[in-house]
Amino acid sequence: MDYNENVLVFGCSFSAGSYTYDPTYIMYSDVLQSDGTTKKVDNGLGRETLDVNGGWVESLDPKNYHTLYTVSGGGIVQHATVLEHYYNKNRLKDFDYVLLQLTYEPRCTWNEPGHIGDRFWHEYDVRAENIDMYQGKGTAKYFNFISANGKGDFGGNMNNETEWRKHMFQGMTNKHVVQSCATLIDERCRETQTPLYYLRWVNEVEQVTPQFEHGTRLDVPYPWGVGKGSMDLFLNKKYHIFAPIDPKISRDGSDTFIGHFNKAGNKKVGKAVRKALEKLR
Amino acid sequence: MKVLVIGNGESKPGSTWLSTLPKEHEYTVYTLDYGNYINYYDILTQLHKDNIINKYKHIVVQGLNANDICFYKFDWKEHLWRLEQENFEFYYCNYGVENDLLWASGVFKDKTGDTIQKRWDMNLTNEQIDYLERFVDNNSMDTIMKGSEIRLIRLLESVGIPYKLIKDTLDENINIWSAG
Numbered sequence: 009m010d011y012n013e014n015v016l017v018f019g020c021s022f023s024a025g026s027y028t029y030d031p032t033y034i035m036y037s038d039v040l041q042s043d044g045t046t047k048k049v050d051n052g053l054g055r056e057t058l059d060v061n062g063g064w065v066e067s068l069d070p071k072n073y074h075t076l077y078t079v080s081g082g083g084i085v086q087h088a089t090v091l092e093h094y095y096n097k098n099r100l101k102d103f104d105y106v107l108l109q110l111t112y113e114p115r116c117t118w119n120e121p122g123h124i125g126d127r128f129w130h131e132y133d134v135r136a137e138n139i140d141m142y143q144g145k146g147t148a149k150y151f152n153f154i155s156a157n158g159k160g161d162f163g164g165n166m167n168n169e170t171e172w173r174k175h176m177f178q179g180m181t182n183k184h185v186v187q188s189c190a191t192l193i194d195e196r197c198r199e200t201q202t203p204l205y206y207l208r209w210v211n212e213v214e215q216v217t218p219q220f221e222h223g224t225r226l227d228v229p230y231p232w233g234v235g236k237g238s239m240d241l242f243l244n245k246k247y248h249i250f251a252p253i254d255p256k257i258s259r260d261g262s263d264t265f266i267g268h269f270n271k272a273g274n275k276k277v278g279k280a281v282r283k284a285l286e287k288l289r
Numbered sequence: 290m291k292v293l294v295i296g297n298g299e300s301k302p303g304s305t306w307l308s309t310l311p312k313e314h315e316y317t318v319y320t321l322d323y324g325n326y327i328n329y330y331d332i333l334t335q336l337h338k339d340n341i342i343n344k345y346k347h348i349v350v351q352g353l354n355a356n357d358i359c360f361y362k363f364d365w366k367e368h369l370w371r372l373e374q375e376n377f378e379f380y381y382c383n384y385g386v387e388n389d390l391l392w393a394s395g396v397f398k399d400k401t402g403d404t405i406q407k408r409w410d411m412n413l414t415n416e417q418i419d420y421l422e423r424f425v426d427n428n429s430m431d432t433i434m435k436g437s438e439i440r441l442i443r444l445l446e447s448v449g450i451p452y453k454l455i456k457d458t459l460d461e462n463i464n465i466w467s468a469g
Binding site: 044046085086088089092116118119120121122123124127149151162166171172175176178179180181182184185187188189190191192195221 | 327328330331358359360361362363390409410411414415416417420421423424426427428429431432433434435436437439440443
């Protein structure tokens, strides 16, 4: 089939597909113990299953072809790494535009060294014909600075350490790392004259939100969050997966499992993004 | 002419390469040990915000932009020591490396890592050290460093003061006045 436009899309788990509540599905993390051994611990993240259907991207213009990279738990650093790969291969210019789904940063989720092709798997089972999807493999290690307790979340492997993690969280370096990657994306798109569009998933403070000098922010409400400026999908059973959880096993001690959007939620997001893009293309 | 120099440990007081610079100019030198363009952006931004930058007619950025990540205290500028030496005014870290956390390849397997661990009471196991190695041993480092260079250059261009990036301080033909 001939498509109108060829689009490169980046996102996190919110873009990986639609989710279904499943209390029997428990996810485990390998957590280092003080004696050096590893223990499998319920990380409180399961309880929903992913249907790899392209998520909100499925509701974009079906006449366009979408190459979609999603990295669960990842962010702009991974997106920049993949985009740079296309740039170095002189293939970035083959796309009509780049579409970026931002999430809350800083998310320093870094893969093992090596070729991009070895760090992402190709999803062959995506139902939408106009989506070519790649997901991050389990070679990543997480240094997310977004945990509620003000210290970096190191995948549960540094539970006994506090002061130095707070020091890292409170400094500016991790934010500069994130913005350096945003600037790289911005510059490569400018150089290749590839339009860059982005949507902000959540109303995060400017200080930790990637900025783009040459990119265009899509005029869509925030999919994540409640009230003014949001899509009001959050904690709405029609669109969002959430459920009670034992505080002892939740990541931050809260008693509600907060999941992702289901198919209906993604459809809402996709329609809004499609409408915003159509105004600009 | 007043010249601003931002660099790493190679631009500390007493450094050889600085002593070769023309004596007729005045130099203000900000140094962060192990710092790279990620950190220099921070310094330049602060000097810009504080409206200090405009008194300089030329900017020199020294450093290789090595694939390291160095976390400095948020309020690093409050911890700088000042030292005047002839035509140089230095601002450098009060405690040297004592207030930073450095991630360089294999750092926790040598003496620098031992010092950092002691300072921050880290007591890392070998498995934790291997986990943290991913900070610098990953498939994004080159991208991050390229991005940091583009970002720093964009900032330098926006400041509008002529600048020079010096990568090799051992180069006998260093010319801080040529463009870029």
